[in-house]
Amino acid sequence: MGIPLSISSDLDLELEDIIGQCVAILGIRGSGKSNTAGVIFEELLRSNYPLSIIDIDGEYFGLKEKYEVLVVGRGEGVEIEVDETCAEEIAQISMEKNVPVVVDLSGFLSDERTAFLQEYLSALWNLAGKLRHPYIIGIEEAHEFIPQGVKTELKELIARVALRGRKRGLGAIVISQRSAKVDKDVLSQAGMLFLHRVVHEVDMRVYSELLPWRKAETKEIITALSTGECVYLNGDNVIPIYVRERETFHAGFTPSLEVVVTPELKQVSQAIIEAIEHAKQGKGKKTRIDQLEEALAHLESEAMKKDETIARLEGIARTLGYIKVEVPQPSYPDVQNISKAIVHSVEHPGVASGRSPAPSRAVGTMAKKMVPPAAPVGVIDIEPSTAPTEPDDPIVLPDAVIRHIERIAKRVSRKSILHRRILSFVVGHAPLAYSVDQIAAWTNCARGVIDNDPPRDFLEMGLLARERRSGKMHYHSNLKEYVAREFGPFQPDLGISDLHRIMRHLQARLVLLGEEQ
Numbered sequence: 001m002g003i004p005l006s007i008s009s010d011l012d013l014e015l016e017d018i019i020g021q022c023v024a025i026l027g028i029r030g031s032g033k034s035n036t037a038g039v040i041f042e043e044l045l046r047s048n049y050p051l052s053i054i055d056i057d058g059e060y061f062g063l064k065e066k067y068e069v070l071v072v073g074r075g076e077g078v079e080i081e082v083d084e085t086c087a088e089e090i091a092q093i094s095m096e097k098n099v100p101v102v103v104d105l106s107g108f109l110s111d112e113r114t115a116f117l118q119e120y121l122s123a124l125w126n127l128a129g130k131l132r133h134p135y136i137i138g139i140e141e142a143h144e145f146i147p148q149g150v151k152t153e154l155k156e157l158i159a160r161v162a163l164r165g166r167k168r169g170l171g172a173i174v175i176s177q178r179s180a181k182v183d184k185d186v187l188s189q190a191g192m193l194f195l196h197r198v199v200h201e202v203d204m205r206v207y208s209e210l211l212p213w214r215k216a217e218t219k220e221i222i223t224a225l226s227t228g229e230c231v232y233l234n235g236d237n238v239i240p241i242y243v244r245e246r247e248t249f250h251a252g253f254t255p256s257l258e259v260v261v262t263p264e265l266k267q268v269s270q271a272i273i274e275a276i277e278h279a280k281q282g283k284g285k286k287t288r289i290d291q292l293e294e295a296l297a298h299l300e301s302e303a304m305k306k307d308e309t310i311a312r313l314e315g316i317a318r319t320l321g322y323i324k325v326e327v328p329q330p331s332y333p334d335v336q337n338i339s340k341a342i343v344h345s346v347e348h349p350g351v352a353s354g355r356s357p358a359p360s361r362a363v364g365t366m367a368k369k370m371v372p373p374a375a376p377v378g379v380i381d382i383e384p385s386t387a388p389t390e391p392d393d394p395i396v397l398p399d400a401v402i403r404h405i406e407r408i409a410k411r412v413s414r415k416s417i418l419h420r421r422i423l424s425f426v427v428g429h430a431p432l433a434y435s436v437d438q439i440a441a442w443t444n445c446a447r448g449v450i451d452n453d454p455p456r457d458f459l460e461m462g463l464l465a466r467e468r469r470s471g472k473m474h475y476h477s478n479l480k481e482y483v484a485r486e487f488g489p490f491q492p493d494l495g496i497s498d499l500h501r502i503m504r505h506l507q508a509r510l511v512l513l514g515e516e517q
């Protein structure tokens with residue numbers, strides 16, 4: 001059991017999942033990227049995971065509200081102003097003393113930014129080679145530094161961290177509002193992606209290449225995402241999630257009429273500030289020893305570059321078959337999952353008869369397999385170890401809201417079992433749309449029955465929506481719109497996160513109502 005990361009109640013992630021990863025957070029301006037990144041940083045800081053955040057807009061100094069973070073550079077929340085001459089010392093303090101750093105570049109000119117980052121990132125890279133302990137670098141507006149189709153020294157450096165940092169324990173979190181402009185190699189190597197809303201066709205094309213869905217489906221699902229919602233992608237695991245709101249002050253929030261007061265901030269220890277001040281003053285009066293040390297560091301970094309070239313050439317030679325390659329033992333599937341699958345299939349006689357039953361915890365099931373159930377025969381439903389849709393949120397919803405959810409559930413429970421099963425399946429498998437054939441197979445009833453008796457009651461209530469696609473009727477969940485409309489009278493007390501929580505509670509209730517006789 002690892003250390004859990006509380007990023008979204010829809011997602012089970014552990015700290016270990018992120019070590020050495022390349023994480024990409026994409027989406028248009030205002031879609032919630034910086035919030036998502038901020039939440040991940042909060043979780044890493046909570047576990048004392050060392051990190052640096054390259055902050056272009058001065059959005060992250062608010063992390064100091066809860067955590068001891070050193071904010072350097074030039075900008076609003078900076079506690080010690082530095083330029084590239086101190087970059088190496090700061091990298092060293094951060095990595096060796098485990099001090100989290102926000103590098104605020106908002107007050108730098110473009111070439112000053114480049115100079116700072118080049119010094120800073122190459123220092124981190126070299127230190128990581130020596131120390132080899134976990135460390136993560138977050139980069140906002142990554143398309144500016146790792147643009148597709150352009151070669152720069154800085155890009156080469158960042159791409160190296162993203163693509164080959166793992167061996168040194170280095171991970172990267174790249175954040176960008178221009179998915180199509182981010183270097184393709186970096187994106188394709190990202191093992192974990194948080195895909196927020198995009199609208200431009202070029203960005204949608206990038207998403208289509210990353211996601212396992214058909215183009216039209218991808219477009220439909222992605223354009224329907226609200227602020228804070230995104231599609232989480234990690235290998236075969238594809239789930240739409242809602243990311244919680246940042247606990248610490250988000251200086252990049254969209255301004256509203258409310259007056260926002262910058263909160264009290266924590267300070268890193270005075271000794272660290274003094275060490276940087278000392279480094280700043282020391283610049284310009286180099287002793288002979290300093291000069292020799294610098295020359296030595298330069299030679300070491302040259303030697304390291306040569307080692308990397310040798311490693312790369314060895315890699316190529318290996319691919320060409322000149323060197324014998326040791327093939328690692330394949331890893332075997334998780335035994336725990338297999339036994340769960342068997343238990344599940346025994347509990348549901350539907351599998352034995354060649355048909356899968358309506359899944360009991362459908363959204364959780366989707367977390368493991370998001371592929372539309374085209375061929376239901378013999379499909380075994382593997383339940384996840386925890387069910388994210390269970391109404392077990394620690395935060396309690398207002399009584400009036402709970403009562404309203406119960407009223408809706410009661411109304412639904414009076415409808416026919418056939419309709420409830422259809423509702424349960426479609427709502428549980430949101431956001432994809434399903435044809436009558438697919439629904440019939442998954443709910444264990446003949447297609448003609450649904451054709452003759454479609455779930456009109458739920459269409460009228462607005463819980464479901466349907467439309468004809470390629471000549472076939474398709475149903476999809478309309479729960480998000482329904483919740484926004486039904487619970488509207490409770491606003492403005494309810495924020496986006498509350499509406500999402502209500503949707504998850506209602507979804508879980510409706511999925512269960514499909515199983516009652």
Ligand SMILES: Nc1ncnc2c1ncn2[C@@H]1O[C@H](COP(=O)(O)OP(=O)(O)O)[C@@H](O)[C@H]1O
Pocket residue numbers: 027028029030031032033034035036227228229242243244245250252253254255496497
């Ligand atoms: N999960 C969320 N829940 C509630 N509000 C959010 C959430 N994510 C973002 N917001 C709000 O939406 C606005 C835009 O979010 P932000 O993360 O700055 O977007 P981006 O970085 O994509 O431009 C901010 O005011 C932020 O506080």
Ligand SMILES: [Mg+2]
Pocket residue numbers: 030033034035252
């Ligand atoms: Mg942002």
